[in-house]
């Protein structure tokens with residue numbers, strides 16, 4: 152019979168350390184031995200969710216290969232080389248990265264996944280630009296998509312901390328980001344066209360976004376108002 | 387006499403559980419009895435067959451209708467299983483032949499785990515008592531009279547035991563269910579599959595004397611201790627008192643004490659009692675007063691009836707009734723996610739003193755009640771007294787054991803003798819190393835919602 156020196160509770164024979172404070176049982180007269188009868192068996196009910204998920208992702212990934220192979224085959228058969236089927240290939244690759252890749256990971260890592268997703272999207276844009284022989288990617292496509300990526304990643308990094316407080320702070324941040332994004336697009340377009348880089352039309356979108364964002368933030372502070380709105384919208 | 391009904395509706399309390407159920411989480415609870423000798427699985431299998439034949443409303447399968455889930459009668463019984471080190475973590479209905487309960491055995495223990503759709507603790511207890519009585523009858527040829535909640539397996543099932551008592555006793559006017567969210571115990575979440583069960587065993591008598599001195603019931607006393615502990619945890623992790631949230635404990639109340647029903651399906655409600663530490667730190671006597679009078683005001687027939695009537699009313703709402711199941715399910719899921727168990731910091735469920743027929747007592751050494759982990763609440767507590775011993779089972783989904791530790795230390799400081807047992811030894815996996823310095827780092831382990 153042992154007692155925990157910290158908690159003062161008697162410990163059952165099965166306890167090697169106190170289950171309350173993790174202090175090890177030190178009884179110089181009788182060192183701890185695993186008892187013949189333990190309160191619970193060693194059998195463990197396992198969860199198989201992770202295996203299921205990656206299995207599902209593999210199956211869907213293999214299924215995605217079917218349309219891919221068909222288009223590549225048709226393209227080769229009709230044109231003699233790979234041309235339009237590359238759009239499909241790129242699109243399918245993008246789908247894979249966006250929707251299936253996260254399923255292979257045990258833990259949901261929003262920041263890492265969103266970085267990978269944005270990179271994949273930018274690469275796909277570059278591919279389209281290349282296939283079209285276009286020249287819009289470097290002046291317009293890249294800067295705009297980079298800005299969007301940065302805003303998305305910033306947003307996602309902030310969300311986990313905001314998660315506990317609810318939807319409103321996330322909404323406020325999103326509105327602010329949309330406003331900033333519109334201004335950035337405006338500046339990039341103006342800059343690429345060789346005009347002076349001052350925000351023009353985007354101000355009309357930016358100001359309402361920021362104002363709405365402020366309203367939402369104020370709403371968040373006013374608990375009673377928030378409660379009243381929630382009560383009205385409750386179903 | 388029960389006509390062999392092919393199907394029945396879910397009772398009012400059960401309706402939320404199929405919607406709230408997740409792949410790796412099901413609302414479960416567990417009752418167990420420890421015998422004086424190892425359990426014979428073959429006899430247990432037979433005893434289960436007889437018991438299920440007596441209570442056919444527990445052999446049900448959950449089916450989807452167009453508007454609601456419903457229960458469909460199943461033939462046969464689920465196989466008797468070997469017990470596990472992490473009880474109540476989940477129940478996949480498909481793996482269990484569609485059954486929503488399972489009987490498990492380990493060494494000298496017989497345990498039943500129920501999905502809450504079927505019944506509540508009081509109903510489950512009758513099932514377990516009858517199962518054990520039937521086992522002992524088959525094993526030792528005991529003649530056990532049907533009393534103290536033990537049913538005679540030779541009797542035929544009665545329709546009254548399967549009635550939806552909520553619908554029968556609800557009145558017209560419901561009360562608002564609005565409440566302020568409570569402080570939420572946080573910590574390092576364990577894997578879905580991992581659950582810590584810590585049992586504290588005390589003698590009833592000294593505890594009763596303490597309760598008597600304070601003029602409160604045992605449930606109220608233990609609830610107050612839990613509130614005291616959680617208050618101090620909140621004070622440690624949120625230094626600014628202005629931001630302190632109410633500390634509330636959800637105390638289930640058995641409604642059978644108020645109404646003449648023999649139902650063995652769900653018939654319980656709950657009371658959230660607690661304190662508001664933002665107005666200052668409460669000492670134990672103040673908490674005890676708050677709990678005692680809070681329960682006195684809330685755990686009354688009228689108030690509880692208003693609560694169940696509100697639920698019945700929303701169930702009878704035309705708009706909701708004729709919404710297809712998938713929409714209803716989504717709405718229920720969302721409500722459960724938004725409100726769910728956020729209104730209480732923890733839960734303490736006391737099944738009270740369990741008595742068995744005299745013939746059985748020499749064979750049944752110990753009984754336990756364990757709540758499965760709740761959806762959001764990380765630490766919950768279940769209490770049962772049997773044979774002069776109170777067994778307090780904490781179910782915990784986080785690594786930090788601060789709640790139980792402070793809870794039992796408080797009882798020790800009151801001069802009570804507490805014996806502690808856990809499932810730690812059986813959770814030995816290399817990744818599962820427990821920090822010894824946890825106590826020192828405790829304040830950072832909890833953050834408020």
Ligand SMILES: [Zn+2]
Nearest residue numbers: 155158169172
């Ligand atoms: Zn200890």
